[in-house]
Amino acid sequence: MRDRLRRLTRARAFPAAAALCVLLAWNALSEVRFVGVLADIVQRGAPVLLLALGQTLVLATGGVDLSVGAVMAISSSLAAILLTQTGLPAGAVIAIAIAVGLALGLWNGALIAYLRIQPIVATLVLLTAGRGIAQLISGGGILTFRRPEFGALANGSFLGVPASVLLVAVLYASVGFLTRGTTLGFHLEAVGSNERAARLSGLRVGRIQLAAFGLCGALAALAGLVVCADVGAADASHVGLYLELDAILAAVIGGASLSGGKMCITGALLGALANQALTTTLLLGGLGTETALCVKAAAVLLVVVLQRVASRTGEAQA
Amino acid sequence: MLLEMRGIGKRFPGVVALDNVDFDVRAGEVHALVGENGAGKSTLIKILTGALALEEGAIVLDGREVRFPDPRAAQRAGIAAIHQELTRIPGLSVAENLLLSREPRRAWGIDRRAMRELARAALARLSLELDVDQPIGSFSYSTQQRVAIARALDLNARVIVLDEPTASLDRKEAEALLALLGRLKQDGLAVVFIGHRLDEIIAVADRISVLRNGKKIGTFERTAVTKLELVEHMLGREPSMTRRVQRGPQPAPERSVLLEARGLRGPGLEAGCDVALREGEVLGVAGLLGSGRSELVQLLFGAERRSAGSVTLAGKTLAAGDVRAAVDAGLGCSPEERQTDALLLELSVRENLLLVVSRAFARRSPNAERALALELAVRLGVVCADLDQPVRSLSGGNQQKVILARWLAARPKAMLLDEPTRGVDVGARAQIEALVEQLADDGMAVLLVSSDLDEVLSNSERVLVLHARRSVVLLDVADASEAAVLEAMAGPGVERSA
Numbered sequence: 001m002r003d004r005l006r007r008l009t010r011a012r013a014f015p016a017a018a019a020l021c022v023l024l025a026w027n028a029l030s031e032v033r034f035v036g037v038l039a040d041i042v043q044r045g046a047p048v049l050l051l052a053l054g055q056t057l058v059l060a061t062g063g064v065d066l067s068v069g070a071v072m073a074i075s076s077s078l079a080a081i082l083l084t085q086t087g088l089p090a091g092a093v094i095a096i097a098i099a100v101g102l103a104l105g106l107w108n109g110a111l112i113a114y115l116r117i118q119p120i121v122a123t124l125v126l127l128t129a130g131r132g133i134a135q136l137i138s139g140g141g142i143l144t145f146r147r148p149e150f151g152a153l154a155n156g157s158f159l160g161v162p163a164s165v166l167l168v169a170v171l172y173a174s175v176g177f178l179t180r181g182t183t184l185g186f187h188l189e190a191v192g193s194n195e196r197a198a199r200l201s202g203l204r205v206g207r208i209q210l211a212a213f214g215l216c217g218a219l220a221a222l223a224g225l226v227v228c229a230d231v232g233a234a235d236a237s238h239v240g241l242y243l244e245l246d247a248i249l250a251a252v253i254g255g256a257s258l259s260g261g262k263m264c265i266t267g268a269l270l271g272a273l274a275n276q277a278l279t280t281t282l283l284l285g286g287l288g289t290e291t292a293l294c295v296k297a298a299a300v301l302l303v304v305v306l307q308r309v310a311s312r313t314g315e316a317q318a
Numbered sequence: 319m320l321l322e323m324r325g326i327g328k329r330f331p332g333v334v335a336l337d338n339v340d341f342d343v344r345a346g347e348v349h350a351l352v353g354e355n356g357a358g359k360s361t362l363i364k365i366l367t368g369a370l371a372l373e374e375g376a377i378v379l380d381g382r383e384v385r386f387p388d389p390r391a392a393q394r395a396g397i398a399a400i401h402q403e404l405t406r407i408p409g410l411s412v413a414e415n416l417l418l419s420r421e422p423r424r425a426w427g428i429d430r431r432a433m434r435e436l437a438r439a440a441l442a443r444l445s446l447e448l449d450v451d452q453p454i455g456s457f458s459y460s461t462q463q464r465v466a467i468a469r470a471l472d473l474n475a476r477v478i479v480l481d482e483p484t485a486s487l488d489r490k491e492a493e494a495l496l497a498l499l500g501r502l503k504q505d506g507l508a509v510v511f512i513g514h515r516l517d518e519i520i521a522v523a524d525r526i527s528v529l530r531n532g533k534k535i536g537t538f539e540r541t542a543v544t545k546l547e548l549v550e551h552m553l554g555r556e557p558s559m560t561r562r563v564q565r566g567p568q569p570a571p572e573r574s575v576l577l578e579a580r581g582l583r584g585p586g587l588e589a590g591c592d593v594a595l596r597e598g599e600v601l602g603v604a605g606l607l608g609s610g611r612s613e614l615v616q617l618l619f620g621a622e623r624r625s626a627g628s629v630t631l632a633g634k635t636l637a638a639g640d641v642r643a644a645v646d647a648g649l650g651c652s653p654e655e656r657q658t659d660a661l662l663l664e665l666s667v668r669e670n671l672l673l674v675v676s677r678a679f680a681r682r683s684p685n686a687e688r689a690l691a692l693e694l695a696v697r698l699g700v701v702c703a704d705l706d707q708p709v710r711s712l713s714g715g716n717q718q719k720v721i722l723a724r725w726l727a728a729r730p731k732a733m734l735l736d737e738p739t740r741g742v743d744v745g746a747r748a749q750i751e752a753l754v755e756q757l758a759d760d761g762m763a764v765l766l767v768s769s770d771l772d773e774v775l776s777n778s779e780r781v782l783v784l785h786a787r788r789s790v791v792l793l794d795v796a797d798a799s800e801a802a803v804l805e806a807m808a809g810p811g812v813e814r815s816a
Binding site: 180183187197198200201208261 | 658663
């Protein structure tokens with residue numbers, strides 16, 4: 001029992017899980033509409049939850065994807081223009097936008113796997129160009145639309161469960177299966193742990209990197225759709241701005257390592273949720289945005305330091 | 319006594335790494351430390367050099383008890399460690415590496431001229447003359463090692479700890495290093511020498527301490543102990559592996575050629591090289607460091623892209639620089655550099671065992687994986703507490719077995735083994751050599767590259783000798799004496815300085 005408890009507290013995602021529990025307990029005690037707050041956290045957190053999921057796959061390979069915010073802008077502008085200018089049904093628009101996100105992710109992956117460009121540089125290219133492309137697509141302004149069947153992506157519900165909660169649950173479950181139920185997760189970690197050894201063992205490293213970046217791009221496109229479905233508009237210059245940093249932060253809080261070789265889907269979920277729960281709690285508590293940001297930074301620092309301490313004592317004992 | 323370690327103990331969860339070990343070294347002597355992997359040599363040295371905390375026992379330097387909270391403290395006290403993986407910054411110059419963090423300064427910036435002079439003076443103590451402005455990475459391993467020793471002396475080291483210093487050296491370089499140790503000894507330094515090659519240890523050490531399973535078995539005067547006795551002490555059992563396994567000379571031309579290279583050329587291999595590896599044979603590859611031995615393996619396997627020639631496996635041509643094609647055709651390779659080229663250090667033993675057989679996007683079955691990993695670990699005799707522990711925590715011998723096991727799981731037709739017993743203890747080495755023989759008997763074609771001539775000669779039927787990345791001589795072990803192979807390694811004519 002004590003052994004189990006010790007192993008639990010050593011898990012890399014433990015600080016994130018603990019932080020989330022504390023925040024939820026706080027809200028449960030102080031808020032009358034606790035269930036509402038809970039749904040609110042997931043709903044508002046949905047875009048970053050999706051980004052953190054993709055980022056986790058990329059971080060596992062030892063890469064990083066800085067372009068996800070830009071991909072969100074492209075997908076939301078593209079969706080808005082298709083919804084306003086063509087008669088395509090919402091389902092087709094969603095499919096096209098996700099396909100474009102996938103293609104952009106594969107582009108990143110190809111630069112990294114075949115042209116051997118460092119991930120941070122390769123995705124910086126798309127970070128820079130992406131928002132420009134989004135503005136070219138949308139014509140520069142804010143595109144608004146009224147398409148309830150598209151808006152349902154963010155604001156609908158099924159059997160009383162909000163659509164965005166369902167979406168997040170389904171995607172985490174499927175990517176979780178893809179990475180743990182098949183060899184994909186193992187191979188992502190193998191590439192991140194030692195790319196050369198993976199190649200010399202016969203792994204097709206390039207394809208594995210393409211898979212990680214491709215999935216990350218597709219998930220970013222979906223996150224962009226959720227944002228623009230939520231507000232019924234696409235603003236190419238603001239959608240997803242700086243969210244790549246939130247996504248990396250969430251994955252790191254969840255226990256991912258920037259040096260690769262370690263992946264934890266549950267960690268990404270907990271990290272992103274803890275991140276959003278903290279923001280929501282602080283804002284509900286009446287703190288101004290400026291103060292909230294500072295408190296948040298301090299909390300993140302605390303979590304990361306705790307992780308460091310936990311992994312160090314774990315290593316010393318190993 | 320310059321340095322004494324008394325009653326040193328170290329415990330890790332579930333393991334007693336060191337149990338009441340005494341160790342001492344005088345000024346002006348070489349004291350060798352030997353033992354199988356896992357005997358506790360590294361742990362003892364890490365405690366001495368401040369890399370691990372002292373928990374039980376005491377370290378006494380010059381009659382005064384000392385404590386080293388970190389490696390810098392040990393360095394300040396005059397204890398320097400030269401590790402097998404040299405600590406240096408390849409891109410910086412020799413002078414910069416020598417004087418790192420204590421560069422001579424001027425009003426602003428670094429006094430380059432003074433730095434060069436200081437560096438030359440430090441090198442002169444070892445009679446070493448180098449262009450100190452060249453990046454250190456451009457020099458050979460043995461030169462870099464000497465620079466590391468020069469740096470240690472320049473830092474006023476009184477005790478120098480050398481961890482397997484000859485492991486990456488060829489015969490001639492190793493001899494030169496041993497001679498250098500003799501000189502350091504005469505200068506009054508205390509040298510702690512950790513090694514596997516007993517011939518060298520007998521040649522250089524004044525006293526020899528043997529560790530086994532965390533305990534000290536004894537300290538012996540060099541003149542009072544034989545090689546055989548040392549092996550017995552290290553293993554704690556009858557050393558059956560000292561018997562040379564002589565495989566019958568079977569040229570067996572009727573056996574078909576499995577792996578064939580013609581006119582193979584590429585980075586590090588300048589002349590077209592022909593190799594014909596028959597099924598069921600062990601073909602040895604000998605050559606000095608830098609002769610192109612490892613490059614030959616890399617080109618055969620596709621790890622490096624060949625610039626000319628062809629490689630076929632069982633009649634199928636392998637695409638240049640395509641490891642996957644080679645693996646699919648039935649080729650396996652255990653590379654020279656285990657840590658950088660083969661192991662996923664942070665991942666578990668289980669995952670490392672399954673790396674080669676795991677197919678992309680295949681459904682995983684935890685039970686089947688566990689069963690296969692266990693079967694492989696048992697078959698190769700991998701010793702570990704738990705298949706889920708990181709492979710990093712295994713000893714060198716067990717890591718090597720993991721690498722061999724992962725390939726055997728894929729049932730290859732031919733295996734390329736590059737230094738399969740380097741940095742491996744005597745027991746594991748015997749197991750690996752027995753395995754190689756077994757594989758060949760079962761029909762596998764094995765290419766065995768080793769810098770240890772004994773190993774090549776005692777395990778293979780024919781030997782391919784490489785010289786200076788060019789000439790290749792094929793000798794039958796039956797009529798190849800050690801002298802003949804050495805002559806081929808040294809190369810034709812007067813050019814013997816490779």
